[in-house]
Amino acid sequence: MEPVRVGICGLGTVGSGTFNVLTRNADEIARRAGRPIVIEQVGARRDNAECDLTDIHVTRDIFEVARNPDIDVLVELIGGYDVARELVLEAIRHGKHVVTANKALIAVHGNELFRAAAEQGVIVAFEAAVAGGIPVIKSLREGLGANRIQWLAGIINGTGNYILTHMRDEGRAFDDVLAEAQSLGYAESDPTFDVEGIDAAHKLTILASIAFGVPLQFERAYTEGISRITAEDVEQADQLGYIIKHLGISRRTDEGVELRVHPTLIPKERLLANVHGVKNAIEVMGDAVGPTLYYGAGAGAEPTASAVVADLLDVARDIATHHDYRTPYLAFSGIDHDDQHPPILPMESIVTAYYLRLLAVDRPGVLARVATILAEQGVSIEALTQKEATEGELVPIIILTHRTREANMNEAIRQLESLADVAGSVTRIRVEDLDDA
Numbered sequence: 422m423e424p425v426r427v428g429i430c431g432l433g434t435v436g437s438g439t440f441n442v443l444t445r446n447a448d449e450i451a452r453r454a455g456r457p458i459v460i461e462q463v464g465a466r467r468d469n470a471e472c473d474l475t476d477i478h479v480t481r482d483i484f485e486v487a488r489n490p491d492i493d494v495l496v497e498l499i500g501g502y503d504v505a506r507e508l509v510l511e512a513i514r515h516g517k518h519v520v521t522a523n524k525a526l527i528a529v530h531g532n533e534l535f536r537a538a539a540e541q542g543v544i545v546a547f548e549a550a551v552a553g554g555i556p557v558i559k560s561l562r563e564g565l566g567a568n569r570i571q572w573l574a575g576i577i578n579g580t581g582n583y584i585l586t587h588m589r590d591e592g593r594a595f596d597d598v599l600a601e602a603q604s605l606g607y608a609e610s611d612p613t614f615d616v617e618g619i620d621a622a623h624k625l626t627i628l629a630s631i632a633f634g635v636p637l638q639f640e641r642a643y644t645e646g647i648s649r650i651t652a653e654d655v656e657q658a659d660q661l662g663y664i665i666k667h668l669g670i671s672r673r674t675d676e677g678v679e680l681r682v683h684p685t686l687i688p689k690e691r692l693l694a695n696v697h698g699v700k701n702a703i704e705v706m707g708d709a710v711g712p713t714l715y716y717g718a719g720a721g722a723e724p725t726a727s728a729v730v731a732d733l734l735d736v737a738r739d740i741a742t743h744h745d746y747r748t749p750y751l752a753f754s755g756i757d758h759d760d761q762h763p764p765i766l767p768m769e770s771i772v773t774a775y776y777l778r779l780l781a782v783d784r785p786g787v788l789a790r791v792a793t794i795l796a797e798q799g800v801s802i803e804a805l806t807q808k809e810a811t812e813g814e815l816v817p818i819i820i821l822t823h824r825t826r827e828a829n830m831n832e833a834i835r836q837l838e839s840l841a842d843v844a845g846s847v848t849r850i851r852v853e854d855l856d857d858a
């Protein structure tokens with residue numbers, strides 16, 4: 422059969438990994454695809470010493486790749502929103518299939534890109550965009566197709582999990598571990614995307630669309646990062662039998678779909694509590710299959726390349742299939758035209774348990790006043806501990822609550838912070854038992 426001709430744009434961490442995996446495993450990949458997958462052209466600002474570019478047609482103009490009549494598939498690995506969007510739209514206009522690892526692009530511009538691709542009848546594949554090498558998109562979109570998905574929760578940022586793991590286990594400083602994650606090629610070009618939860622929210626947006634059949638709505642995701650987690654909270658969580666992980670959570674309720682990314686206390690014995698370093702894991706609950714877990718490297722050159730090349734194999738197999746008979750981009754047919762899909766819920770309406778830490782003046786009646794405020798908001802307390810005074814006259818109070826509405830918790834925290842007995846702000850970390858697992 423005719424080879425599939427690939428143009429790779431961007432030769433950084435993932436671009437070089439993709440180049441090398443495709444080259445090294447060319448024979449194995451050709452046997453799987455039933456035809457060779459060949460690198461016809463590379464678009465890169467500069468060569469990369471990791472890649473042997475002898476005999477490769479290299480251009481400094483990535484748009485030349487998008488317009489090259491000898492290219493069947495453009496692989497977009499430059500990252501970012503705007504140029505990547507232009508590049509992919511240009512490739513689609515020229516009838517090319519597209520493979521991308523760019524979650525920012527798919528989460529923010531995906532609805533537009535899929536419309537354009539459907540009009541041209543071309544594939545846009547993006548397995549590498551969520552959880553790097555873990556084939557979670559394929560699993561959700563195809564393997565779990567029989568199920569009504571109930572919820573999914575995952576560690577979906579490798580850099581963030583790497584930082585949390587090494588800070589906790591080695592007592593190292595945040596900035597020091599972040600620099601290491603950057604040097605290993607895990608971090609985004611703007612690492613605030615990793616540490617402030619934006620990258621995880623991009624990925625969760627994509628997972629939720631595929632799980633629940635809703636259009637991509639990144640702007641509705643609640644996003645909170647790991648930069649404010651303190652060693653003290655890690656220690657308190659540990660004493661209570663929990664570990665703090667940065668989770669993306671999406672859940673179907675009677676009212677709509679939750680879409681939230683935030684640090685979360687989870688019981689130490691849960692599988693997700695034991696996912697460390699750059700590893701990612703996503704737990705998916707289906708009504709028929711029950712809980713399933715997907716685990717592996719969430720970032721890095723060759724793990725991510727593994728997903729990019731798997732998408733190229735899918736393109737090679739599906740290239741001759743009419744667009745109407747291919748798997749839909751987001752797993753459900755006609756998401757765009759279907760206004761029956763559930764809404765994304767505002768954060769105020771979610772229901773979860775909470776860990777609270779506050780500093781109070783050590784005088785009679787303080788605990789009663791704290792408990793009264795919580796009770797008036799309908800928040801019931803599971804455990805309350807008053808610690809030894811650490812800061813002058815101030816004592817830390819740690820509270821675990823039962824499940825309650827976020828709006829009630831917001832009001833309770835507002836009132837607690839306005840008490841004369843309470844110093845500074847109240848730390849709030851959500852608690853999930855993931856108890857169907």
Ligand SMILES: NC(=O)C1=CN([C@@H]2O[C@H](COP(=O)(O)OP(=O)(O)OC[C@H]3O[C@@H](n4cnc5c(N)ncnc54)[C@H](O)[C@@H]3O)[C@@H](O)[C@H]2O)C=CC1
Nearest residue numbers: 431432433434435465466498499500522523606720721725
């Ligand atoms: N690094 C990782 O572990 C993972 C990265 N991704 C995604 O893969 C994509 C690429 O990420 P990395 O390889 O880590 O980034 P990178 O910064 O290492 O590589 C990007 C490359 O694209 C080149 N580039 C950017 N704009 C260009 C232009 N206009 N013309 C020519 N070259 C251009 C840059 O010079 C750079 O070499 C991003 O969308 C990222 O979010 C996804 C999963 C994992």
Ligand SMILES: N[C@@H](CC=O)C(=O)O
Nearest residue numbers: 578579580608609720
């Ligand atoms: N920066 C991302 C890369 C993979 O998506 C991460 O750390 O997870």
Ligand code: NA
Nearest residue numbers: 548551553555
């Ligand atoms: Na993946």
